[in-house]
Amino acid sequence: MKRIIIASVAAAALVGGGTAFAVASDGTDSARSSSTAFQATAARASLSDAAHAALKAVPGTLDSIERDHGRWEADVLGQDGTWHEVTLDANAKVIDQRVDRDTDAEDAAEAKALRNADVSATEAARKASSGTVTSVEFDDDRTPVWEVETVTNHKERDLTVDAHSGKVTQAPADDDHGDDDSGDDD
Template identity: 50%
Template sequence: MKRHLVIATAAAAALIAGGTVTAAAVSGGAGSAHTASGTQVSAQQAAPRAGSGTAQVQDGRSSIPMQDDDADGQEELREADAAKVTASDAAAAARKAVPGTVTGLDLDADRAGLVWDADVLGKDGKWHEITLDAGNARVLNQHVDHEDDDDHAREQAAAQNAKTDAAAAARTAASHGKVTSVELDDDHGTKAAWEVETVTKDGKEHKFLVDTQSGKLSVAPQHDADDDDNDGADD
């Protein structure tokens, strides 16, 4: 109890003095405080206890400072090269934070630095949005998406019927470049597919589809790709 009081008092003093406490979490054991900057924390340490639904680290900053800047069209490559956590590892960290099915992953640089944004359909039936440090998979932010729309209903049905997951889809496409996003998409014909985007060393972006049932990889149709993609050529 004394340890809790000391940490709480220090945080209050910092706020009164005009400082900023970005994130801190304390559990019952010694040495269980986690800060959002200056300390590398593993995904296992930072993730909440299974089923708790509450991240222990909130509104933290990534260990990889990076600005959202695509002035030269090489933003995706810079982000992919800087990330130390792969898409499949990010999916594992997201599942540890919220047990359930990861339906989306996106590597992005924002105000927090370089992060993985993950969408998880929790076993509690709720949609969770989790932000993970791209340097060490630490949970930086987590909240529940309360929107209830047709898109979520279709995505939930597709996730429940899928025999493959986002991590497997990322590993399948990883031989074609560094994976920067994975999304469960039902816009490809009559059945859903994992849509995976990668970037190769030459800075070109590629888009693939991974069958949710068989796990088979295919190149996304040209009309479904961004204008600057080069998906017609396999690497």
């Protein structure tokens, strides 16, 4: 039961983005050095730090980077033209790196558009920084843009940054059509 409580406190701290410290005990009043301690902390590295570390691990062009569950996940178009997935911990230390072998014609078109972008992912994040940037992703569906997600005072804001001019605009509202989490009973 004590382990469940400790895990719950740790999970709540991670979800809330805060810090928690819990110690498991054998039920006696005396604290022992063999007690289990767990400290959970929110991501400490900035998007810029994580992007730099991902590009150091895989030289190339950053296609997307996002903070998810205390980790950073990045997609990089390597200098050799292969797509890579890089996972970094909260301190921007690479913990996993692999080649994405599931590529198709759309990926080739995106690679071409990404190489032709005048604005990089980190530049887009700087231009759109109206708070903490939690995600930057290249989108070449129509006009090539960077989709940037920021959080200020617990409020999420979605912006787009033109990949050529650097112009920042408010992203169109997400209509949730086709989203499995929409809760619609159609």
